[in-house]
Amino acid sequence: MTLQKDQVKDFVGKYLQGRISRRQLLISLSIVGGTALAQPLLAGAGARVARAQGGTPRRGGTLVAATIDKPVNMDPAFSELYSSMQIYQNVFSRLVNLERDGTFSPNLARAWRQVDDTTWEFDLVDNAWFHNGEPFTANDVRYTFERLADPELGAANLVFFTPLDGVEVVDDTTVRFITEPNWGGLPAALAAFGDIVNQRAIEEHDPRLMPIGTGPFRFVDWVRDDFVELERWDRYFKPEQPYLDRVIFRAISDDTVRLTGLQTGELDWIEQVPLHRVGELREDPEIKANPDGEFFPDLFLLNTAQPPFDRVEVRQALQWALNRDAIAALVWQGQAAPSAGPVSPSNPWYSGPGVYAGGPDLDRARALLAEAGYGDGLQIRFAAQPQVPTQPLVGQLLQQQLAPIGIDLEVQSFESARWFEELASQRYQITSTYWSATADPGEHCVLPLTHSQSPWNFSAFNQSPELDAALDALRFTVDPEARRNAYADVMALQQEQSPAVFQVNFKRTYWTQPNVYGVETLPTLELRMEDVWIDDA
């Protein structure tokens, strides 16, 4: 036992010094059976990672951050807009966190285990407080998920928790999640969408306008269309964090104006700069590009309820004609990785190059079209929103790539509301979109988009009971290794059927002043400001 403890300490020490990755750490721990022993040592790992990035974190300072879009609703049950989540995820805490390398780390839950096929038990911290002064207990966890499941509330995020049957309170610091047998997606759903709320806070204040959580920052002010101000929460359950006194979020839609704000020092943190300037800015010593990540899959949706994409051969022909390298280089200016699936090779979920490796192969594409009866060519319409600048560009490039196989593609422009309508009513033929859920690419991306029973099956796809079965098998598998294998099975079938065709993974980079530390892109795309600090020495 002592030997095991020493080994665990050694592994954790190496990890905190940055000598081994988190993935290597977890593999090593599982070999010596020390995952549970390591959890107390790893609590606050984020802080130590922040330190590793730039020395000792300093307390104090105000960070002015500029996102692209403005927030609209601060209630985590309705996080339909990423621009709202970016802010309120700093006000609320989740039971577990998801790290850059795809592993889960403790947060409001100190440890967790699967008790039996349908039961997960979570040990909770006993030192967390809501911003209204209420102590955090297991009752808050139960209330959060009971509220989410309340049909009267109509919460958009309920869909990520459909296999959850209930939450039982064991005592103040222990809670049990009762799920359908072997629902393996629970930790990912908790990390991505499980923001814990407090009943009194929800009942006393409109949660859409006044978020109250146990998170590192307290909500102070929100001047609509202007800024949101958050302030350090002194009773945060990680005593060392957060480092910043204040975070001010602004929304600046123009890339150039946002970048200028960073260059003039008015802003400390921005998301996204003009794509064509990334190369030059990476060399600029006055601003800093922080560790980025390819967590934003862009994909084509094909309407399989209508000709010509009702034929699998036509969908496969599109796959064989597609040149993803050209899309990544020309549309995304090199700021995206070509990918035939929702994740890139650097991601632990990556399942290989896929069945169209070696493409484009125009002869095979032509042969498939002929097989489907379109040997003489065909015309298709691509629905694009000019407000999403990359979308019409992808359409134009696709037009060029499909012309040699006899497909005449017309790019049609739709303003966003019309585009949604085209999609929801399934009048479109082909379009492109992004999907932001790579916390668990199988369950949060492929399943919602392609399972025949999913409300987001915009492709109206119901041609493959095998794919449905593979998605269900993936969903109800717990063991991480078995889950990754199940994901590979899903991707093989998904690519063969191709109701959605993945193109690239956009690389999300956050840009800051050189003295801002602890910033990194996470798979959940949350902006974890508790790790961020400013060195104003």
Place this chain on the structure above:
Amino acid sequence: MPLTQFVVRRLILLLPVLVGMSIVVFLLMRLVPGDPASVILGLRATPQGLAVIRDQLGLDLPITQQYLHWVGNLLQGDLGQDYRSNIPVTTLLADRLPVTVELTLLALVLALIIAIPLGVRAGVRQRGLADKGAMTLGLLGISIPDFWLGIMLILALSLGLGLFPSSGFVPISDGLFANLRSLFLPALTLAIGLSAVLVRVTRAAVAEVQERDFVRFLHAKGLRQRAIVYRHVLRNAGIPIITVIGLQFGYLLGGAVIVEEVFSLPGVGRLIVSSTLERNYPVVQAGMLVIALMFILVNLVTDILYAVLNPKIRDAYR
């Protein structure tokens, strides 16, 4: 007719205009394709979810009923609620209106400061240096789009010289200087387009009045050139200039929509744009009505100024 009677009469004439505006604004939003419910739910829309939202927002009622409901509430001072946040539209507008009003007024003042002296000088001494400057401004100011000019001014005066903030709004309560500094670049962006029109009109009007007999008489009387120009010529050239200012105020309000977006100012224009994209009917309808009301009121002030400048005009309304 006394001036007050003239003003009251014009205010009464406003009512049918406002009713007409309310119908146009209401119908326009309904004619634009796109369903607010599907925008609110976004990619996560389900048929059940859409039905619930449409029911909550009253979008399943007949259109006449929706209009009467809206106008009924409007008459009681209730402009409705933002579909997304449930914040009363009156609160949203009250927060944003001061920003847009200050921006447009500042732009107007800047445009007058640029255009009037330059236009007068150009009109008095045609083909001189000021005239060439005025014609160049007239051409460039009209040709350059606001969004491009705004970004160029940011790059030059904010990034290059560090004189002004690149974006954002500082309220007057945080200090008048900081407030004016935060609004200077957006106001200048708007002012350049307006001054281009004004400088041409002023030049033409001054040049025309210059040729009249009374000006020759004033010269013969021995008055100084400056006194002749600013006391007599400009007053007589005033009517076309004020007409253009009134009409161009609409341009300022339209331009404010783009400029507020570029400079991230929390004004009515930005609110209308984002609400239109979201099909947030109550916000767009109220915002458009307010903008229309502002335009109508400015033109009323223009008419009053005509009457002040030229009493003969008052008789026309008799």
